[in-house]
Amino acid sequence: METSAPDSAPVYPQAPTGLRRPALIAGGLTLVVAVVSILVGHPLFAVFFLLGIAAILVNALLVKRAVDAVTAELNPRKTALALNSAMRLGAITALALLAAFLVQPDGLGAMFGLAIGQVVLVLNTVIPVMKGLRSQP
Secondary structure, eight states: OOOOOTTSOOOOOOOOOOSHHHHHHHHHHHHHHHHHHHHTTOHHHHHHHHHHHHHHHHHHHHHHHHHHHHHTSSSOOHHHHHHHHHHHHHHHHHHHHHHHHHSTTTTHHHHHHHHHHHHHHHHHHHHHHHHHHHHOO
């Protein structure tokens, strides 16, 4: 049985950071949601769902840019990045909740869009990393 040296650092696979695949998956899910919501008589649900998905994808792009900017600094500060992300997520959530309360029941589509979009982004990152970890000796 072979083991790595105890003083060697673990090697983690590169996590995908592109948004093309998550956007395509989210677009397909939005199309399915649009068809179902039109069939049940709530087309605005699909519109709010699309807005939630779009908000998550835009947020992911802004997070990537913020991380690139912070890591390019000579002395990167995590607090600026954390505050930036917290404010942006707070604003997105507040807008989705406002839509959910003001445009009932169709406004809930924004909350569902946020949730499904986040799941798509997380799975897009986790699955390739897990596959990479399993393929390591």
